Amino acid sequence: MDVVYVEIEITSSLSASKVFKVYTYFDIIAPKINPESYKTITVIKSDGGVGSIRA
Template sequence: MGVITYDMEVTSSISPAKMFKAFVLDGDTLIPKVLPQAIKSVEIIEGDGGAGTIKVITFGEGSQFKSVKHKVDGIDKENLTYSYSIIEGDALMGVLESISYVVKINSHADGGSICKTSSTYHTKGDVQITEEQIKEGKEKALGMFKAVEAYLLANPDA
């Protein structure tokens, strides 16, 4: 199995605690509301939302994929860290065993936040993933982050 790791950083004017609450803690209901074309639904099939929870994410009609199983590896509300893995589904494209993510939201000097994400792709055998495939995934993640940010800016009491 091969391992490929990519890191991404995104800044936001939203405070770290508010962004973590929206993107991580309330994300299962908020993201389908804000981006129904990307995420149709999120359903917990095992667990209570904490570490070990398994979710089925059904993608919207605008997606090239149908669904994935998402496992929560850890949530640290005090340190604003969330880790999870995609463990099953067509987004693994038959060439990946899993994709693991670690998301950390830090304070930014301007009062906003910096979201740091580390993605680790676990490939099957000697399969190689192209830079273009990784770029597509990063762009989708960035789009989701920016959509949640725009929603929070438009709805400050949310």
């Protein structure tokens, strides 16, 4: 298993709450949008908030 840390700053017309909602479903959305990069994403420990662990 690899550990990846990414920090990106993006300007968006969406509200912060909508962007965070998309991020909380990243494990479902990413494999559908970019299957070449993401085969599966497993949620190890998560309540959907800050500090959630995904692999």
